[in-house]
Amino acid sequence: xxxxxxxxxxxxxxxxxxxxxxxxxxxxxxxxxxxxxxxxxxxxxxxxxxxxxxxxxxxxxxxxxxxxxxxxxxxxxxxxxxxxxxxxxxxxxxxxxxxxxxxxxxxxxxxxxxxxxxxxxxxxxxxxxxxxxxxxxxxxxxxxxxxxxxxxxxxxxxxxxxxxxxxxxxxxxxxxxxxxxxxxxxxxxxxxxxxxxxxxxxxxxxxxxxxxxxxxxxxxxxxxxxxxxxxxxxxxxxxxxxxxxxxxx
Numbered sequence: 238x239x240x241x242x243x244x245x246x247x248x249x250x251x252x253x254x255x256x257x258x259x260x261x262x263x264x265x266x267x268x269x270x271x272x273x274x275x276x277x278x279x280x281x282x283x284x285x286x287x288x289x290x291x292x293x294x295x296x297x298x299x300x301x302x303x304x305x306x307x308x309x310x311x312x313x314x315x316x317x318x319x320x321x322x323x324x325x326x327x328x329x330x331x332x333x334x335x336x337x338x339x340x341x342x343x344x345x346x347x348x349x350x351x352x353x354x355x356x357x358x359x360x361x362x363x364x365x366x367x368x369x370x371x372x373x374x375x376x377x378x379x380x381x382x383x384x385x386x387x388x389x390x391x392x393x394x395x396x397x398x399x400x401x402x403x404x405x406x407x408x409x410x411x412x413x414x415x416x417x418x419x420x421x422x423x424x425x426x427x428x429x430x431x432x433x434x435x436x437x438x439x440x441x442x443x444x445x446x447x448x449x450x451x452x453x454x455x456x457x458x459x460x461x462x463x464x465x466x467x468x469x470x471x472x473x474x475x476x477x478x479x480x481x482x483x484x485x486x
Contacts, residue, residue: 238282239369239458241276241284241285241286242285242287243284243285243286243374243379244285245281245284245285245375245484246323246324246375246376246377247321247322247377247379248277248280248281248284248322248323249320250276250280250319250320251317251318251319252273252317253315253316253317254312254313254314254315254316254317254438255314255315255399256314256350257313259306259313259314259433260285260431261432262429262431262432262435262486263314264310264311264312264313264314264372264391264435265311265313265318265423266311266423267306267339267419267423267436267439268366268419268420268423269417270306270308270349270411271304271306271415271416272305272416272417273317273320273348274320274336274351275301275304275416276301276461277306277320277322277336278322278334278336278351278353279323281322281334285375292382294332296357296358296359296425297355297356297357297358297364297424298355298356298358298383298410299353299354299355299405300353300354300356300441300443301351301352301353301415301444302353302354302442303350303351303352303386303410303440303441303442303443304349304350304351304439304440304441305349305350305351305383305384305386305438305439305440306346306347306349306438306439307346307347307348307349307383307384307437307438307439308338308435308436308437308438309345309346309347309366310346310347310435311346311347311435312338312346312467312469316341317340317341318338318339318340318341318346318366319338319339319343320336320337320338321337321339322334322336322337322338323333323377323379324372324375324376325376325378325379325380325381326330326381327372327373328377329412330354330365331352331353331354332352332353332354332361333350333351333352333371334349334351334352334353334467335348335349335350335351335379335380335381335409336350336351337350337454344390348381348382348383348414349381349463350381350383350385350386352392352417353405358410360401361446365383378397383438386440386442387440387480388468389442389478389479389480390478391468391475391478392456392458392468393458394456394457394458394468395457395458395459395460396459397454397455397456397457398425398454398455399453399455400421400453400455401448401450401451402417402447402448402449402450402451402453402471404449405417405450407448407449407451411449412446412447412448412468413446413447413448413451413471413476414447417445418441418443418469418477419441419479420438420471420481422441422455422467422469422477422481423457424470425455425457425467428435428451432463432482432486433485433486434483434485434486435465435481435483435484435486436481437482437483438480438481438482439480439481439482440479440480441477441478441479441480442477443476443477444473444475444476444477444478445471445474445476446476447471447472447476449451451471451472452472453469453476454468454469454470454471454472455467455468455469456468456470461470462483463482463483463484464480464481464482464483465480465481465482465483466478466479466480467479467481
């Protein structure tokens with residue numbers, strides 16, 4: 238149960254990384270971190286009384302538009318970690334929410350920048366959030382020390398992979414789940430590559446929703462294998478643009 242606190246400018250939540258949640262390197266996978274970022278952001282909004290349950294009454298919902306994550310390392314098996322979130326800024330179009338990731342000893346091991354919009358769930362058009370008093374009252378102006386997301390432009394691919402979105406890719410809104418896009422992107426690299434390198438920085442922009450049984454294509458530019466650009470299109474329409482920066486383990 239999330240306690241109501243309309244004046245809570247920063248929200249913290251701690252988690253324990255169990256073995257069943259880990260990747261083959263016995264650490265938190267990037268996809269789980271994305272899930273935690275969404276969960277903590279949602280819980281913070283719930284403390285203000287403006288989470289999904291409230292907005293759905295007006296036929297509206299928060300939608301994640303862009304995410305940038307930069308990690309020194311990822312939490313390891315049997316380790317506690319904490320996410321702290323706050324709103325740095327907002328305007329009529331979007332809310333800029335930041336995250337700090339710390340280990341069980343309180344050492345900061347990473348940050349995330351996220352951009353959220355509110356949409357009308359019937360028209361799928363964005364809603365003007367500039368007059369939402371609960372946001373303006375809780376903006377901290379506290380910056381995030383990692384660089385903002387770069388401009389993710391189209392590119393000429395060096396390789397491609399195709400697949401079809403299936404039942405487990407779809408969320409309760411009837412379109413492809415945010416984390417499932419990321420999972421497909423991560424899976425374009427072989428296990429041995431992940432054993433030797435980790436994703437130090439990830440940038441992802443969600444362009445357009447995809448749906449069940451759509452034919453998807455991942456296009457990849459890995460001319461620089463440590464700085465890789467990846468896009469997902471479905472039925473010939475761009476859905477996701479992204480960039481992975483790797484670092485040797």
